[in-house]
Amino acid sequence: MANFHYKARNAQGKLVEGTVEAPSAEAVASQLLEGAMTPVAIREAAREIDLGALVREKLRRNGGVELDDLILFCRQMYTLTKAGVPIIRALKGLVETARKPQMGRTLKAVCDDLEAGRDLSGALARHPKVFPLLLTSMVQVGESTGRLDETFLQVANYLTLEKDTIDRVKQAMRYPTFVVVAISIAIAILSLFVIPTFEKVFKGFGAELPLPTKIILGLSRFSVTYWPYILLALVAIFFGVRQWLKTERGRYLWDRAKLRLPVVGSIIQRATLTRFARAFSMGFAAGVPLVQALSFTARAVDNVYVGERLEQMRHSIERGDTLTRSARATEMFTPLVLQMLAVGEETGAVDQMLLEVAEFYEREVDYDLKNITSAIEPILIVFIGGMVLVLALGVFLPMWNLSQVAR
The missing domain is CATH 3.10.20 (Ubiquitin-like (UB roll))
Incomplete structure (x- = not known):
């Protein structure tokens, strides 16, 4: 204490x-x-x-506890609480059937806290690495209103939609990632094994080689000679970037850069705003104070840069500004969404308008994900074509020159 x-x-x-x-x-x-x-x-x-750092901290999973485990936990708690099973007995049953050891240990600790007189939301809040602030805040509202079963169902549905969005983004990125990896492997094989063989042939004739061939041969000789150092440098860069991304500054810069990537950046941004709209709507409709709802929503979006913008909204509202003007100041929302928020404030149906915002962004994200392959394919074709052209000029031009000399 x-x-x-x-x-x-x-x-x-x-x-x-x-x-x-x-x-x-x-x-x-x-x-x-x-x-x-x-x-x-x-x-x-x-x-x-530093409350700002707490709010901006990304949702982390501990000991293998993932989104699927949280969804299963919420659905099980919904079923048990709706059936009238006491909370402690329900949690003890979940401890015995937990699929992950860390989840079982955490639920056991929650049971101990409940038996010691702590409320459920307070017991869950003591494990922020397993139970996100969104979940604990909603459970607190459910306890105060006597609708704990509905709260668990709402959180389960929200987490299910979030997982579905994440899975769709990963699935859409699988094809371009595979192509880039395949190209990288092909370049490594050509540089280390194929081009050195051509170099021996060119040296045997002793003819003057064109500039593209000299560049390719130079890069190949460098790769063959220093490949252990290149591999070591790549491994060092990989782990260095991973450590950098764990820092507050690194997470902030990377989360901001993701939103500005060509083709996929706008999709990531709208998927993030979909999470914001759903989480904020759910909290606001459940009776969570506006400022508190923005705070836990800033963490729920899982993006430090967007979370900082939401913190700016919270500060503006604390100073007496309206939700619509605060949202406009972040420059993250389209004019259509801002109009919907303004109507929600005027009619007192902000939660309903936010659900409409979430569905609006979700439809856009779904459409773009279905067409992302056709958008990326021209870029990949141009990239692959350029590489093939350079290799063709570097390898076949001297062969053509050599055939002319032989004649």
């Missing part, structure tokens, strides 16, 4: 400050929300807690 200083706004919007003892900043936020107060800032007495 540690002491935390907090600033929060009560139901009347008045700023309240105080100190509370809790295991983590997330637990403090949960206590404040239970008391109808919206957290503004939380810091530990010994050191500052």
Whole structure:
């Protein structure tokens, strides 16, 4: 346990400050929300807690616990709670049938916390690497409203849609990835084995070689001579990039770069905004405070760059700005979506409008994923054709010259 200083706004919007003892900043936020107060800032007495970093941190899985396991957990909890099975008994049953050891150990720890008097949302919140903030926040709302079974069903449906979007993006990228890998292997084989054989033939005739052939032979000699160092450099670059992507700065730059990639960048952005719209709509409709809903949605989108933009929206709303103006300031949404948000604010049906936004982006993503292969194929054909042209000029031009000399 540690002491935390907090600033929060009560139901009347008045700023309240105080100190509370809790295991983590997330637990403090949960206590404040239970008391109808919206957290503004939380810091530990010994050191500052960067809420922005917590919000921007990407959803991580621990010990092999994946999205499929969370979906199964939510659906099982929906069935058991709807049938009236007590929470502790239901969780103990899931511990015995857990497919992943880490999931079983985590659920066992949750059972121990429940038996010690902690509520379910607080017990789940103590394992943020397994249960995302989206899930724990929704469970907290379900506990307070007495509709825990419906909450688990909503989260399961949301995670299922998210997994379906991720799988479709991966499936669409499988073909171009395979082509690029195949081309890279072909280039390595030509450089290390095929071109050196032609070099021996050219040297035997002693004729002057054209420039393309000299370049290709030079690259081939370099590859044959230094291939161990090249391989070592590639391995070092691979692991170096992986470590860099684990840093906050690296994750931010990579998540921003993904949205600007040709052809696929706009698809990734709209798929990310689909997650935002569904998660935000679900939280808002369940009664989660607007600021808190934006906070856990920023983590649910699984993109640090987009999460930062959502944090900007949250800060703007805290200063009294409207949802539509805050969304327009991020420059992430189309004019049509902004109009739908404006209508939702005017009519009091923001959650319904956000569902419409999610379905709008989902239709666009689905259409683009079906046509992504036809969009990428011309780029790959031009790339492969250029490589074949260079190799043909480098290998066959000197052979033609040699045949002229022989005549």
